[in-house]
Amino acid sequence: MSTFALWRLFHRPGTRGLSGHTSLLATVAFAAATGIFLTVLGGVHGFVWRASADHTVACFLDARRCAPGADAVAYWAQTFPDAALADGGTSLADNMAGMAGGYVFLAAVACLLLVVPFAALAGSAARLAASRRDARLAALRLVGATRGQVVRLTALDAAGQAVLGALIGVLLYLALMPAIMLLNFQNLHFTFEQLWVGPLALVATVAGVAALALASALLTLRRVSITPLGVAARASQPLPAAWRVAAFVGAMIAALATFKLLPQLGASLGEAAMIAISLGFMLLPFLLMNLVGSWAVAARARARARRPRTAAVMIGMRRILDDPKRAWRNVSGIALAMFIAGFTSVAGYAGTGGGAPADAAAATDPAVIFARDIGTGGLLTLAFAAVLAAVSSGVMQAGSVYDQADEYRMLVLEGTDVATLARARFAEVMTPLNVVTLLAGGCSMLLMLPLFGQAMGAASTLLGFLGGVGLCYALVAVGAFAANRAAASLSLVDRRTDD
Amino acid sequence: MDYTAALHSAAAPAVPVAAGTAPHALALDHVDFALQPGETVAVMGPSGSGKSTLLHALAGIIRPTSGAVRFRGTDLTSMPDADRTKLRRTAFGFVFQSGQLLPELPAVENVALPMMLGGMDYRAATDQAVLWLERLGLRALASHRPGEMSGGQMQRIAIARALCVRPAVVFADEPTGALDQSTGREVMGILMDAARANGSAVVVVTHDPSVARFCGRTVLMRDGRLSADDAAVPASAAPANAAWTGGSR
Numbered sequence: 001m002s003t004f005a006l007w008r009l010f011h012r013p014g015t016r017g018l019s020g021h022t023s024l025l026a027t028v029a030f031a032a033a034t035g036i037f038l039t040v041l042g043g044v045h046g047f048v049w050r051a052s053a054d055h056t057v058a059c060f061l062d063a064r065r066c067a068p069g070a071d072a073v074a075y076w077a078q079t080f081p082d083a084a085l086a087d088g089g090t091s092l093a094d095n096m097a098g099m100a101g102g103y104v105f106l107a108a109v110a111c112l113l114l115v116v117p118f119a120a121l122a123g124s125a126a127r128l129a130a131s132r133r134d135a136r137l138a139a140l141r142l143v144g145a146t147r148g149q150v151v152r153l154t155a156l157d158a159a160g161q162a163v164l165g166a167l168i169g170v171l172l173y174l175a176l177m178p179a180i181m182l183l184n185f186q187n188l189h190f191t192f193e194q195l196w197v198g199p200l201a202l203v204a205t206v207a208g209v210a211a212l213a214l215a216s217a218l219l220t221l222r223r224v225s226i227t228p229l230g231v232a233a234r235a236s237q238p239l240p241a242a243w244r245v246a247a248f249v250g251a252m253i254a255a256l257a258t259f260k261l262l263p264q265l266g267a268s269l270g271e272a273a274m275i276a277i278s279l280g281f282m283l284l285p286f287l288l289m290n291l292v293g294s295w296a297v298a299a300r301a302r303a304r305a306r307r308p309r310t311a312a313v314m315i316g317m318r319r320i321l322d323d324p325k326r327a328w329r330n331v332s333g334i335a336l337a338m339f340i341a342g343f344t345s346v347a348g349y350a351g352t353g354g355g356a357p358a359d360a361a362a363a364t365d366p367a368v369i370f371a372r373d374i375g376t377g378g379l380l381t382l383a384f385a386a387v388l389a390a391v392s393s394g395v396m397q398a399g400s401v402y403d404q405a406d407e408y409r410m411l412v413l414e415g416t417d418v419a420t421l422a423r424a425r426f427a428e429v430m431t432p433l434n435v436v437t438l439l440a441g442g443c444s445m446l447l448m449l450p451l452f453g454q455a456m457g458a459a460s461t462l463l464g465f466l467g468g469v470g471l472c473y474a475l476v477a478v479g480a481f482a483a484n485r486a487a488a489s490l491s492l493v494d495r496r497t498d499d
Numbered sequence: 500m501d502y503t504a505a506l507h508s509a510a511a512p513a514v515p516v517a518a519g520t521a522p523h524a525l526a527l528d529h530v531d532f533a534l535q536p537g538e539t540v541a542v543m544g545p546s547g548s549g550k551s552t553l554l555h556a557l558a559g560i561i562r563p564t565s566g567a568v569r570f571r572g573t574d575l576t577s578m579p580d581a582d583r584t585k586l587r588r589t590a591f592g593f594v595f596q597s598g599q600l601l602p603e604l605p606a607v608e609n610v611a612l613p614m615m616l617g618g619m620d621y622r623a624a625t626d627q628a629v630l631w632l633e634r635l636g637l638r639a640l641a642s643h644r645p646g647e648m649s650g651g652q653m654q655r656i657a658i659a660r661a662l663c664v665r666p667a668v669v670f671a672d673e674p675t676g677a678l679d680q681s682t683g684r685e686v687m688g689i690l691m692d693a694a695r696a697n698g699s700a701v702v703v704v705t706h707d708p709s710v711a712r713f714c715g716r717t718v719l720m721r722d723g724r725l726s727a728d729d730a731a732v733p734a735s736a737a738p739a740n741a742a743w744t745g746g747s748r
Contacts, residue, residue: 410593413555413560416584
């Protein structure tokens with residue numbers, strides 16, 4: 001029997017059951033990831049369009065491939081015909097054309113930053129697509145399906161969901177476009193032509209998402225032993241080791257020491273090295289987070305599990321300790337979002353010129369426009385990262401409800417309130433979320449303080465930072481809560497309990 | 500204890516379906532059932548005969564489409580869902596075929612869970628749970644998680660969990676279904692001894708006659724109807740002052 005014939009067998013109408021719900025969730029996750037990725041890519045394309053002399057990517061990358069007679073400044077001269085001359089005597093059009101490359105660079109950085117939560121979301125969607133298949137796969141193996149057939153079947157499933165989700169994501173990208181067109185960058189609104197990435201990029205994105213899903217699903221399956229007797233019984237796993245904390249503390253001390261030596265280093269090293277060190281400072285919090293995150297989550301859960309106040313807390317904490325890495329993955333996207341929040345708040349401070357009131361003349365000052373646009377772009381990146389993290393966490397949360405459906409159904413039969421189980425699941429997300437908020441917030445403050453000491457101390461920066469952190473926290477909490485409610489209501493009514 | 504059930508009909512799905520719209524054949528059809536304090540009853544019958552539906556109706560998990568289930572003078576079918584949930588937690592204990600223990604919790608916390616759900620604090624609940632584990636000879640398993648135990652050990656933990664709230668009735672749905680015969684006998688022995696010591700009645704759903712023999716009385720289900728098994732030995736454990744009534748229709 002071919003793998004495709006097997007796949008058809010399991011995808012007749014009415015045969016989906018519980019796996020149908022997880023498929024839906026995985027599709028939603030793929031759609032959200034693709035939609036946001038294409039929107040950000042559209043933004044990058046828009047800046048390339050503006051920076052390129054003949055508005056093509058090829059011309060932007062290689063000046064020799066520009067259309068003959070194309071002139072980058074001409075576009076800006078047409079756009080701002082009546083703009084006053086700036087201080088240096090150069091026209092606004094010249095300035096804007098000169099800075100257009102910088103915009104592309106920053107947009108590309110934002111795009112790269114979002115790759116992390118994007119990959120996390122696509123990965124969690126693929127894991128979801130491959131999960132809840134244990135019983136079916138074991139039964140297939142028992143009747144004689146080869147391991148290869150079973151792996152191909154699951155991979156086909158995951159890739160199918162990824163393609164469907166990515167296609168919906170393309171529609172989402174088109175639907176979001178009018179909202180993006182309202183945004184003001186370089187004193188200009190985006191046009192459809194600027195945001196449209198072209199059919200080739202769309203096809204490449206859909207194919208890329210499918211490939212990513214395929215790779216993630218195969219990796220997940222490698223860890224799940226699909227023997228004819230099902231998945232091996234669950235036993236205690238070792239908790240994350242304490243060396244992570246030692247490495248974390250060591251890296252923090254090294255980072256702070258590097259900062260102390262920065263003036264001397266600045267004198268001996270070149271400008272490029274200094275930029276590299278600065279970039280390292282900005283990325284360090286995220287790397288440190290991933291190093292210490294799962295350990296911190298496990299430590300907090302262990303402390304709360306020692307004397308839990310309620311049954312819900314006990315269940316929630318034990319779920320975390322069952323797999324601290326899973327609990328960490330649920331919220332890890334938010335660590336990056338909070339780090340972006342820190343960076344954005346500093347950029348926002350710079351954008352308002354250190355709090356100086358912006359006068360009318362500054363409205364056409366290229367430096368003010370640039371700083372303001374960095375603030376807007378940062379906020380946008382923060383919002384996208386927060387939404388990606390929230391969807392990711394919500395999807396994983398909903399997926400775990402399905403994983404636990406059998407045991408939870410038994411508990412409900414035995415007289416456990418559904419509300420208690422919902423509280424347990426909520427505790428399972430909120431504890432890691434609180435840990436990541438404290439860690440990520442604290443870490444990015446500590447590491448950015450030496451770099452932007454004055455800016456980080458200002459009330460507006462702190463407010464912006466706390467606002468960003470609050471936004472991330474609220475989005476993830478709401479996402480988890482919504483997914484929890486929706487999945488909980490589904491999982492307990494669609495099973496037969498009679499003989 | 501006053502515990503009777505007169506179930507005119509119950510639809511098969513877990514979610515009660517309004518009479519007249521039920522697409523399935525009736526899972527229970529004019530069933531009368533009564534239980535004495537401390538009595539042990541086996542419900543036998545072929546697959547699909549409605550045994551588990553009867554158990555679920557008796558325990559207030561499902562509402563029959565018509566009829567009544569009376570426990571201590573109250574009709575379970577007219578109770579709000581929250582009250583039935585509380586009743587299941589405080590007055591009933593459950594032992595299922597498998598999979599009722601939470602895999603993330605060590606044995607002692609699995610046993611303590613129903614007591615904590617009833618409002619007991621963690622220390623007191625786990626102390627009690629350890630006592631129960633000791634009583635059933637399972638002290639050594641206290642810190643083990645279900646994935647690290649054998650099927651028989653898991654069922655013994657489930658029995659400790661069912662009995663720790665000192666329930667009036669223990670409902671057991673194929674409690675030995677996933678075990679080999681000798682382990683099954685051992686588990687049934689532990690269940691019956693512990694329930695007797697506790698003064699709890701036991702209703703066991705099974706299609707294994709050797710399991711049914713542990714009970715004082717056996718009733719047979721066929722196509723949703725109930726009939727007494729004449730061959731069954733009358734209950735020796737039933738106390739003389741039992742106050743229960745059973746109607747027939």
